[in-house]
Amino acid sequence: xxxxxxxxxxxxxxxxxxxxxxxxxxxxxxxxxxxxxxxxxxxxxxxxxxxxxxxxxxxxxxxxxxxxxxxxxxxxxxxxxxxxxxxxxxxxxxxxxxxxxxxxxxxxxxxxxxxxxxxxxxxxxxxxxxxxxxxxxxxxxxxxxxxxxxxxxxxxxxxxxxxxxxxxxxxxxx
Numbered sequence: 001x002x003x004x005x006x007x008x009x010x011x012x013x014x015x016x017x018x019x020x021x022x023x024x025x026x027x028x029x030x031x032x033x034x035x036x037x038x039x040x041x042x043x044x045x046x047x048x049x050x051x052x053x054x055x056x057x058x059x060x061x062x063x064x065x066x067x068x069x070x071x072x073x074x075x076x077x078x079x080x081x082x083x084x085x086x087x088x089x090x091x092x093x094x095x096x097x098x099x100x101x102x103x104x105x106x107x108x109x110x111x112x113x114x115x116x117x118x119x120x121x122x123x124x125x126x127x128x129x130x131x132x133x134x135x136x137x138x139x140x141x142x143x144x145x146x147x148x149x150x151x152x153x154x155x156x157x158x159x160x161x162x163x164x165x166x167x168x169x170x171x172x173x174x
Contacts, residue, residue: 003170003171004171004172006030006169006171007168008023008169009023010165010167011165011166012164013160013161015161016161018158019158020150020152021163022149022150024147024148025147026110026146026149026167029171030111030171031172032109032110034104034167035103035151035167037090037102037151037163037164038163039091039103040091040092040099040160040163041090041160042158042160046153046157047092047132048089049152049153050081050084050086050154051087051118052082053116053140053142053146053148054146055148061081061140061141062077062080062081063084063136063137063138064077065077065137067133068133069131069132069133070130070131083154084118086136086138087118088103088122088151089123089124090124091124091125092124095124095125095126096126096128100163101125102125104122105118105120106119106120111145112145116146117137119136120136122135122136
């Protein structure tokens with residue numbers, strides 16, 4: 001079975017930054033969704049990105065993460081969260097100039113009537129001593145089809161200009 005990726009929408013942050021990157025009115029005509037998110041923080045602070053589906057901010061999210069920073073490795077997991085708040089990593093404003101973290105987020109069966117899973121492969125680029133690479137498995141316990149998603153910086157802050165997210169619909173074809 002061949003997979004066909006179709007770009008549904010792209011959002012690029014403009015001058016002055018933005019508190020979130022959001023996709024609304026996601027059509028239910030695909031099998032799976034994927035997001036390519038490249039980002040940088042406009043100010044100094046945390047570099048973890050979260051995602052919320054269908055404006056759900058209740059404690060309906062959980063995740064497990066494995067990550068390394070070039071010197072050590074670790075794992076972490078949380079349940080009862082208001083987002084999958086480690087769905088990606090971006091660069092901090094103090095990291096190497098003009099570098100952006102890259103994340104590929106996969107969401108299978110997004111129209112099903114059961115909980116939705118996510119998987120992420122991401123890195124925060126930096127030509128200094130610490131740069132992070134991570135893989136994350138996330139879960140949203142919502143049972144409605146995903147029709148919107150909002151990416152936020154965990155703990156607040158703004159995405160820097162030129163941070164970009166592209167939403168893809170995936171069709172399985174014979």
